[in-house]
Amino acid sequence: MDTSSGTQILGALGSLAGMLSVYYGFRNRRREIRAEEARAILAAGEKGAAAAASVQTGQKLDMVIGKGLLDSARENVVRQEHRFQGSIIDIRYTPAQKDQEARIARAEICSTLQLIKDHNNGVLPDEELDRMWTSYRCNTDAESEC
Numbered sequence: 001m002d003t004s005s006g007t008q009i010l011g012a013l014g015s016l017a018g019m020l021s022v023y024y025g026f027r028n029r030r031r032e033i034r035a036e037e038a039r040a041i042l043a044a045g046e047k048g049a050a051a052a053a054s055v056q057t058g059q060k061l062d063m064v065i066g067k068g069l070l071d072s073a074r075e076n077v078v079r080q081e082h083r084f085q086g087s088i089i090d091i092r093y094t095p096a097q098k099d100q101e102a103r104i105a106r107a108e109i110c111s112t113l114q115l116i117k118d119h120n121n122g123v124l125p126d127e128e129l130d131r132m133w134t135s136y137r138c139n140t141d142a143e144s145e146c
Helices: 005-027 035-052 055-064 067-089 095-118 127-135
Strands: none
Touching (some): 005 067, 055 067, 095 127
């Protein structure tokens, strides 16, 4: 298994994006996230991490972005991932607070994707990252939910 900085950041992005995708799907149907839905959101994070962690793309990132910068960006994504996970499972969070955490998570995804583009001649190195860019409307300042 590849544990390069590039592959690790892809896994972290995939995890956060996977959780957000399922979260938005549930939130479109009701105001409260039930316990079984919270578990599904967390499970989507695990699946998203595995799906996004492309060794080939990770190696491309390692070649164009320094290890220190990649590691710092990964730490930011992981920190936001844990924060979002906490908001999903903590019953004290209101739906509005969970939505705010989702917006913050979305912003972290976009910020990290922009970092990758900035160091890779303005392009994302694979289709999955392009899909994330489009899905989370990273090219806009829209605050509305996905």
